[in-house]
Amino acid sequence: MVRNLVTGLCLAVFAAVIIGMSNLLGLDLEHVALLGAALGGVLGLVPHRHAWGKVAGFVAGFLLAWLGFALRAAVLPDSSAGRAVAAFVVVILITAVAAVSGDRLPLWSGLVGAASIVGAYESVYSNAPSQFLTESPAAATTVLLAVGLGYLATNLLAPQPSPSHQTVRSAVHRRDAADTEPTAEPNATLDDLVAGAAQ
Template sequence: MKRYILAGLVLAVLTAVITAWSLLGAQAGGAVLLGLALGGALGLVPHGSVAERTAGFVLGVVLAWAGYLARAAALPDSPAGWAVVAFVVLSLCVVAFAVSRGRLPLWSLLLGVVGVVGAYDSTYAADPTAVVSSSVEVTATLLLASAIGLLVGALLTPDPAPEPAPERPAVAAHAAPASGGTPASTPVTLHPLTRDPHPQPEA
């Protein structure tokens, strides 16, 4: 709990410092906030390895960025064009998840897509003709901020709790007889005087 709080506070301070001093660009405030938050989530979520989560996120970013390039080059600037791009990009995320057999988490792929859309969509809408230069700038800022957030999250993530050892089933005192078989053990009654399991009859 405390390490999660510490990671959140560190991310908040870094966001304020980087944005106030324009360390990643004067107009990069939204991309910095989004990148640090998404990178922190990648580092804090204890699912798979950090490398697999990062690879999924980066692939999602690349797919979304390519979707904007394809939309500007070949598709109409309309809801129908955006619907086609969204369908193709999300379908490719699912394909990547299936081909990797889950090693690239689907949630990290989707986070990469969400990061690009959240950071770049308004910039694209303002000037679709400058998609090449503007998308590279925003995507690079997003990836750099995400890397910083990932580093913070990975370093401050709590250690995973050890899994409890599986309980061993209790062994029955006498095994149940198999169907059609004989019991595993048969209790023997001893003679009260001789303690002989097979007393001889008296003459």
């Protein structure tokens, strides 16, 4: 409970800082402040055995979704069919990266990376697909900054749990539960079981 409160407070402060930076530096961060902080928070909060793996998975998903926009701008028609093909290709490639890496780059972090660039750039792209080369870098850098601050808030500033005790406790609980479950003899018939229950 304390960890949730501290983490939420850190994320709230960083979201406000992102908007303050936007006004101070003249950056267009306001519309991605909450999106980036929330996705960075998810990236920092979800445990994974390789901390670098979830960050690398995020970057892979981010880049593949960005390439999906490039594919739409260069080759695919600006229609529902074109968007469907791009979405299919991006998700398949993110899945392939996760599978080839042996889950060192988890699928969920790749999807979070894709969601970050799509959430920040989709509406801008829809308004001017021909401006992909000039507008997509700005959208990418602004959302990456917001995600980075959200990740920093949850991964570095908020207190981290010690999952080893919880993992050991649940493993022991599962083993104890399995040991106490009644088991039937391999050759026991239904009549034998009913007779045994009646005694």
